[in-house]
Structures are given as C-alpha cells and as structure tokens.
Amino acid sequence: ADPAAGRQKAGLCATCHGALGMGQTPDAPHLAGQPEIYLSAQLKAFRSGARRHEVMNVMAKPLSDADIADLAAWYASLKIDVVRPPE
Amino acid sequence: ADPAAGRQKAGLCATCHGALGMGQTPDAPHLAGQPEIYLSAQLKAFRSGARRHEVMNVMAKPLSDADIADLAAWYASLKIDVVRPPE
Numbered sequence: 001a002d003p004a005a006g007r008q009k010a011g012l013c014a015t016c017h018g019a020l021g022m023g024q025t026p027d028a029p030h031l032a033g034q035p036e037i038y039l040s041a042q043l044k045a046f047r048s049g050a051r052r053h054e055v056m057n058v059m060a061k062p063l064s065d066a067d068i069a070d071l072a073a074w075y076a077s078l079k080i081d082v083v084r085p086p087e
Numbered sequence: 088a089d090p091a092a093g094r095q096k097a098g099l100c101a102t103c104h105g106a107l108g109m110g111q112t113p114d115a116p117h118l119a120g121q122p123e124i125y126l127s128a129q130l131k132a133f134r135s136g137a138r139r140h141e142v143m144n145v146m147a148k149p150l151s152d153a154d155i156a157d158l159a160a161w162y163a164s165l166k167i168d169v170v171r172p173p174e
Binding site for chain 1: 107108109110112113114115116117119120121122123124125128137138139165166167168169170
C-alpha cells in the first residue's frame with residue numbers, strides 16, 4: 001500500500017471528503033486519520049454492496065484491491081487530533 | 088439533541104471508540120468531529136440492520152431516536168483537526 005499513490009487516486013474522493021480527508025458535506029464522514037484496516041474494509045463493503053450508499057457504491061465499484069489499499073494508506077497517513085474537548 | 092446527555096450515554100461506546108471519540112482498535116473508526124447527520128444516519132442503519140456489523144448491530148438495537156440524537160450531538164461536538172498533512 002502506497003500513501004503517495006493513494007493521494008494521486010483520491011482526486012474524486014476529495015469532492016465530498018476534502019483534499020485532506022475532512023468531509024465537506026453533512027453526510028460525508030471525515031476520513032483523515034481513520035484506521036487503515038477500517039478504511040479498506042469499508043471500501044470493500046461499498047464495492048461489494050454489503051454497505052449501501054448511492055454514491056459510494058458507484059465510486060468503489062471500479063476499484064482494485066491495490067487501489068483500495070493505496071487509498072486507505074493515504075487517508076490513514078493523515079493524522080488527526082481532538083482539538084477542543086468540551087470541559 | 089443534547090451533547091452532554093450524549094456524553095453520559097456514551098460510556099459503552101468508549102470501549103472501542105475512546106473517551107473522546109478516537110477509535111481504540113483497528114476496525115473502530117474515530118467518531119470525534121464527524122458530521123452529526125452522518126453519525127445519526129449510521130446509528131440508525133446499525134439499529135435497523137441496513138448497515139451490518141456484529142458489535143454495532145447489537146449496541147444500536149436498544150437505542151431510541153433521542154439516544155441516537157444525543158450520541159450524534161456528543162461526538163459531533165468534539166472538534167478535530169488534521170495535525171500532520173504530508174508535504
């Protein structure tokens with residue numbers, strides 16, 4: 001899995017999930033910093049249809065296992081932090 | 088929806104998703120800062136079984152709509168930031 005390759009492949013993803021994996025719309029989750037295993041499992045579930053989402057089922061359909069590994073590596077490489085925990 | 092009530096109700100969630108919504112295991116996504124609409128949609132999908140996950144289907148089953156609204160408000164209230172964007 002190659003994060004740099006994943007970044008190259010993530011151009012379309014950025015429309016909803018942001019250039020650095022921060023979701024841009026209310027139903028697009030943030031992907032930055034998510035566990036790599038979680039991300040690849042979700043992309044495979046969208047690809048197979050096991051997890052349903054009108055857009056994501058279409059987006060994931062053409063992805064190879066290598067594409068998914070690269071994309072998951074890319075988003076997992078973006079570290080996040082909780083910046084404002086409520087008191 | 089009441090974030091403070093959600094925090095109270097989130098005790099069990101923290102086992103996998105962390106006290107501040109940062110996942111503790113490779114297949115538990117970070118919930119901190121996710122869009123409220125996304126979080127409540129996913130909890131409802133886990134409750135109905137539309138989204139499948141062995142643990143989450145059981146955890147979400149007893150939740151009321153008010154519980155889900157409170158939990159989503161709590162995790163959405165935790166702001167996150169990308170702290171290390173790759174060069």
